[in-house]
Amino acid sequence: MSTSSIEPSTAVAPAATVRIIASPQSWVEGEAVRQLEAVARLPGMRLAVGLPDLHPGKGAPVGAAFESEGFLYPYLVGSDIGCGMGLWDVDLPVRKAKAERWAGKLDLEGPWEGDAEAFLAGHGGKATGFEAALGTVGGGNHFAEVQRVETVHDARVFEALGLREERLLLLVHSGSRGLGEAILRTHVDRHAAGGLAAQTEEARAYLERHDGAVTWARANRALVAERALQGIGATGRRVLDVCHNSVTARHAEGRVAWLHRKGAAPWDEGPVVIPGSRGALSYLVLPVGTGEHSAHSLAHGAGRKWTRTAARERLKERFTAESLTRTVFKSHVICEDRDLLFEEAPPAYKAIDRVVTDLVEAGLVRVVATLAPVLTYKTRGRTAE
């Protein structure tokens, strides 16, 4: 056995530890693994973790967390800085749900009538020039969804969160809209996918804008929730709000590690919701154990199984658009963009149950409750022929 040979490449830049937390049943595309390994070779990278929703992204994979030292990488966070999930406890019993009536009333895309700058200030944010978009849900996989409790698995934690089985919930998935995109573009214009030395003025400036986008995105989810609640004639209380696209400093043993999350929920900020696709359950989970193994991160959703193009092609043969506006839970989907309806259909995503089971078996979470959709808002506009 030889112990002396060193790969020339590792002698120059030792690759980070690469770890994928997924059972064989959680199929992970080869391209996503290649992307994870490529990230692991970036200067300063120490740990690259793929979560069970790992799938290929634009250059860097989604459903992953990366820890580096000395350098940070805006490109790994991506353009939707601050994107995440907020959950509201709705002051309305399930039996009062009027999905069809509500469906006609909701508008989460038109400009908000109120004072966006003041709303942002109330949530600790400063004006950025993007306030016209505050309170709009955005496109792609973003949504606002009224939910009901399907099953409570951990009554003690469920009750400690002030939740009640008979009450409706509201889950909002949205981000920083044009703001995060503009911040990343400024970086990419100069550095492409390259990183920033952590001690530089440029890194400091990026982090300041990044943190502003995280605050903006959180305020945005709060305003989307406020508009949705107003639309259904209810009030609500924010139960949790977590961001799954960010870079944050972690201080340990006198060193600073830069924790990048790209489609990875935090393990260290209390309970999180891992949403299923619109036709599947969402999971309210409590992080447990130690987060070291998973870079203090969790899966952020089911994870795409088919590309948007493939989903359109395959699903248009199997389903009508009309049939996709109803789910197996008898819930409604407001999605007047026909292509998006196919792109976001449940079969385009992995099975959320398996993704969550993988997290449970990895000792990362305990399931508190499952949540079923009642009414999902995707989009009203853009009716593509």
Added chain:
DNA sequence: ATGTCC
């Protein structure tokens, strides 16, 4: 993902 390609 994106005041998204006019």
